[in-house]
Amino acid sequence: MNTETYRYSADVPVVADIDVLVVGGGPAGIAAALASARAGARTALVERYGFLGGNATAGLVGPFMTSFNGDSSEQLIKGVFDELVSRMVEIGGAIHPRYVDAGTSYAGFFQKGHGQVTPFDPEAVKLVAAEMMEEAGVKLFLHSFFMETIVGDGGVEGAIILNKSGTQAIRAKVTIDCSADADVAFRAGAKTEQGRVSDGLTQPMTMFFRIAGVEDEKVEQYILDHPDEISPFSDIVEAARKAGKWTINKDQIGLYKTVQPGVWRVNTTRISGKDGTKVEDLVHAELEGRRQVFFLMNFFRANVPGFANASLVDTASQVGVRETRRVVGEYMLTAEDLITGKPFDDVVALYSYPIDLHSPTGGSVEFDENFHTANVYQLPYRILVPVETEGLLVAGRCVSATHEAHAAIRVMPCAFALGQAAGAAAATAVKTSSRLRDIEIGILQEELIRQDVVLPQNLNLGARD
Numbered sequence: 001m002n003t004e005t006y007r008y009s010a011d012v013p014v015v016a017d018i019d020v021l022v023v024g025g026g027p028a029g030i031a032a033a034l035a036s037a038r039a040g041a042r043t044a045l046v047e048r049y050g051f052l053g054g055n056a057t058a059g060l061v062g063p064f065m066t067s068f069n070g071d072s073s074e075q076l077i078k079g080v081f082d083e084l085v086s087r088m089v090e091i092g093g094a095i096h097p098r099y100v101d102a103g104t105s106y107a108g109f110f111q112k113g114h115g116q117v118t119p120f121d122p123e124a125v126k127l128v129a130a131e132m133m134e135e136a137g138v139k140l141f142l143h144s145f146f147m148e149t150i151v152g153d154g155g156v157e158g159a160i161i162l163n164k165s166g167t168q169a170i171r172a173k174v175t176i177d178c179s180a181d182a183d184v185a186f187r188a189g190a191k192t193e194q195g196r197v198s199d200g201l202t203q204p205m206t207m208f209f210r211i212a213g214v215e216d217e218k219v220e221q222y223i224l225d226h227p228d229e230i231s232p233f234s235d236i237v238e239a240a241r242k243a244g245k246w247t248i249n250k251d252q253i254g255l256y257k258t259v260q261p262g263v264w265r266v267n268t269t270r271i272s273g274k275d276g277t278k279v280e281d282l283v284h285a286e287l288e289g290r291r292q293v294f295f296l297m298n299f300f301r302a303n304v305p306g307f308a309n310a311s312l313v314d315t316a317s318q319v320g321v322r323e324t325r326r327v328v329g330e331y332m333l334t335a336e337d338l339i340t341g342k343p344f345d346d347v348v349a350l351y352s353y354p355i356d357l358h359s360p361t362g363g364s365v366e367f368d369e370n371f372h373t374a375n376v377y378q379l380p381y382r383i384l385v386p387v388e389t390e391g392l393l394v395a396g397r398c399v400s401a402t403h404e405a406h407a408a409i410r411v412m413p414c415a416f417a418l419g420q421a422a423g424a425a426a427a428t429a430v431k432t433s434s435r436l437r438d439i440e441i442g443i444l445q446e447e448l449i450r451q452d453v454v455l456p457q458n459l460n461l462g463a464r465d
């Protein structure tokens with residue numbers, strides 16, 4: 001561990017001395033903080049924006065990809081995820097995934113991996129997630145940027161943050177890195193990897209945006225009338241490409257109907273070859289992403305049925321980054337594990353989403369048939385535990401997995417599930433005075449089941465109703 005990284009001046013005030021600190025308030029961080037607090041740990045969460053949600057809000061990313069098994073017969077990801085969704089449904093901010101089938105407009109007309117997705121309103125995430133934190137007693141540090149990891153003799157001991165009040169220290173027995181970029185782990189000197197093995201390149205970035213004034217039925221009718229297209233709207237893209245009128249490095253259009261009539265999300269811009277941990281690349285991506293948004297608005301109005309009178313609602317507050325650093329953990333998940341459904345004694349979550357690899361250089365999305373994942377696969381606790389680093393867990397996009405395995409488990413329901421596992425594990429370690437890598441897995445699994453998490457022990461008890 002690199003103790004050189006702990007270098008803030010001694011007069012930084014300690015504003016909290018707690019059991020568990022969660023850095024990052026996206027899907028993983030929301031679930032980690034709630035699971036930790038509900039398991040009895042004094043918990044705080046640091047988030048750079050003034051609201052929670054991460055890519056689900058700031059990134060305008062959606063829908064929540066499937067939370068069910070591969071054949072859509074059983075919901076695998078419940079716990080915090082399902083509670084949040086159900087509460088959003090109550091206020092008109094989501095449709096429960098059990099009612100959303102693959103191939104529908106809410107699923108972007110895609111089949112593979114798109115059964116039982118959850119369309120939602122990002123504003124509902126902001127409100128409901130914050131209310132859940134308040135009820136669970138999580139101390140929120142919003143508008144607060146993680147700066148530096150506090151590393152002491154015993155390992156990671158919290159973080160230095162920066163906000164309008166100044167520089168502040170939060171001391172914690174366990175810190176959970178849910179920053180998506182493994183910022184806390186990296187600053188602690190933990191081992192990380194990035195991108196694919198051959199050249200280190202990552203999946204491309206995408207600037208999401210929303211469009212209003214769409215005639216929903218016309219879009220749906222077009223898809224019904226074109227069942228032979230390779231992927232939704234691919235004929236339109238191909239014709240435009242041949243005519244020299246398509247300049248985006250992507251060979252399909254991702255259009256997702258939302259819970260608001262006439263409003264669709266667009267997942268189609270593409271910025272390749274950039275590194276989401278480098279500020280100059282992020283600056284480039286923000287500008288290039290918005291250029292592509294305005295190109296696409298004109299393209300849709302002119303070429304896509306149902307979009308003639310469409311207008312731009314908003315672009316995401318920040319460009320969507322699919323992949324950056326992944327920690328090297330006690331176990332590194334592989335594509336093979338997902339394909340074979342390898343059982344793990346320390347299983348903490350179940351999932352099914354396929355390997356969804358957007359080419360780092362080309363225009364394709366590679367749902368490769370060689371990568372046909374099991375109907376249910378298992379995620380072990382050890383992918384949350386960085387090697388040679390004490391006092392730290394990771395969850396969400398930066399867990400220990402190969403580039404290929406990461407392409408499946410990066411989606412939001414899985415980030416919630418892994419966050420919940422990390423939060424419950426951190427609280428278990430504090431309660432039992434154990435090192436994170438030594439906690440009794442049986443106790444952790446019991447706590448997760450108490451929190452309505454689906455594990456092999458209770459699988460099939462709640463099949464689809």
Ligand SMILES: Cc1cc2nc3c(=O)[nH]c(=O)nc-3n(C[C@H](O)[C@H](O)[C@H](O)COP(=O)(O)OP(=O)(O)OC[C@H]3O[C@@H](n4cnc5c(N)ncnc54)[C@H](O)[C@@H]3O)c2cc1C
Binds near residue numbers: 026046048052205415
């Ligand atoms: C373009 C794109 C399309 C996608 N499509 C889908 C989809 O359709 N469905 C789906 O389910 N998933 C999709 N995903 C994947 C998914 O959005 C992410 O992998 C997921 O959000 C990861 O969750 P997370 O909590 O790890 O990270 P994030 O959602 O990125 O949350 C990280 C949080 O940490 C905060 N943070 C980061 N650094 C700091 C810091 N230094 N200080 C303070 N706070 C910090 C951020 O502000 C953010 O709130 C997509 C991703 C992208 C980029």
